[in-house]
Amino acid sequence: MKQSKLAASAIVGLISLSLAACGSGGESGGKAEQVVFKLAVSQPQEHPQYQAGLELGKRLEEATDDRYSVQVYGNETLGTSAEVIQNLSNGTVDFAWIGGANVESLNQDFVVYNLPFVFDSREAQLAVLNDDELNTELFTSLEDSKSITVLGGANAGQRSIYNAIRPIRTPDDLKGLKIRVQQSDSQVRMLQLLGGIPSPMSFGEVYSALQTGVLDGAENNEPSYNAMKHDEVAKYYSYTRHLMIPDFLLMSTQTLDKMDETDRDALLAIIPDITQKASDDFVPYVNESIERSKALGAQFNDDVDTAAFKARVAPMVEEYMGANDLRAKYYEATQQANQDNPA
Structure with missing residues (x-):
């Protein structure tokens, strides 16, 4: 966030605290009503x-003496990704997990992290x-134009x-097949x-x-394949492993700016643990999802010519x-990370 925003927010926080001190009274001590933030997730519980x-809600309650909490809304209850992004921008939704391809539509520079085969x-x-x-400039790039702050990213x-x-x-084998992709130019390309026919569509x-x-098919990870019951109607899951797109935890900049500085700092301090939890818990969730899909008759094949797919998209990358x-610069960072963390 820009320094002017932080200064303005701090002034507002001090005024609010002064008013609360003057107006508090009675046996209850005048404790303010808890503010409950809305967090949108397209996935199930x-x-x-x-x-x-x-976990974010629980940690935030502890860190702010119950002044703030979070209520999570799954299964696109608060709308599609596009709708949630708009609501983040106008401040009617406070947090959201949003796929990298959708964030790319807001700033094309996010595309580097969404490119096929970019992470090993x-x-x-x-x-x-x-x-x-590395990411400060990128993660704050939506604040002025969209009033959205990127808090962090997680492995999906x-x-x-x-x-x-x-x-x-x-x-x-993809020739003639209509395959759903995320709604971004890079995913269509x-x-x-x-080799397939791209069909951009809401999840x-x-x-x-x-x-x-x-549609004939789609492309996604195993948990989404199972959780959304796509394994009931598309039995062939083929390990092309063409993408490792992150999901980002976004927050309405309006919401963030309304918090007083102490509570805002407490929130931001929690975020790395939250994104790490989402990433770590994804690993066993994948294995559980595969077993559930297999029980429904889904077939997983790993005899895929990955090199052939990678060669097809090399010019695009x-x-x-x-x-x-x-x-x-971002691409160079991904390639250095691949060298430091080989598959």
């Missing part, structure tokens, strides 16, 4: 990001996401392709290069589209990461 949201390992991705010095597994027609082993609409044949010096 069992998902690590939902559970991390609950979970550890490499987390090393980059947790580098505050690797994404592969699943469909109702056949196993996917080479790019040729990626799927075209991989909550995918099941019915698969069921009715509007080079084009996107070379668009400006900032993207080149």
Whole structure:
């Protein structure tokens, strides 16, 4: 946040505390009513990001003497990702876990972290996401234009392709298949290069589209495949492992600025533990999801020519990461992290 915002927020906090001190009285001591923030998640209650949201509420209550808490809304209860982003911007939603491709639509420089095959390992991705010095400019880049602050990023597994027609082993196997992708230009371009027909669509609409044949398949991680019951209508899950897109914890900058400085600092101090929890809990959640899908008859195949898929998208990666010096810097950081944290 800009220094002027911090100063203004601190003044507001001091005035509020003064008014509270003058107006408090009675046997109750005049304790202010707890402020409960809304946190939106597109995933169900069992998902690590939902559970991390609950932990955020618990930790925030402890750190602020119950002045603040968090209520988590799952399964797109507060709207699609696009709708939630708009509500974050206008301050009617306070927090949200949002996929990197959707954040990219707000600032194209986020694309580097969403490129196919850009991260070799979970550890490499987390090393980059947790580098505050590297990401400060990027994570605060939406504050003036959208009134959204990026608090941090979490690992959301690797994404592969699943469909109702056949196993996917080479790019040729994707020919003619309509595959749902996230609503971003880079994801559309990626799927075209991989050999399929990209169909951008809200996550909550995918099941019915698969069921009715509007879609042949989608690309996502194993927990989403199982939790959203896509394994009921698309039995072939093929380990292309083409993406390791982070999910970001976003906050309304309006909400953040309304907090007094002490409580705001307490919140920000909690965030690294929350994003780490979401990342760590994702690992066992993947294994549990695979077993549940297998019990429903889903077939997982790992005999995929990953090198062929990677070669298809190499020109796209080079084009996107070379668009400006900032993207080149982020891409260089991903490649260094890959060397330091090999798969």
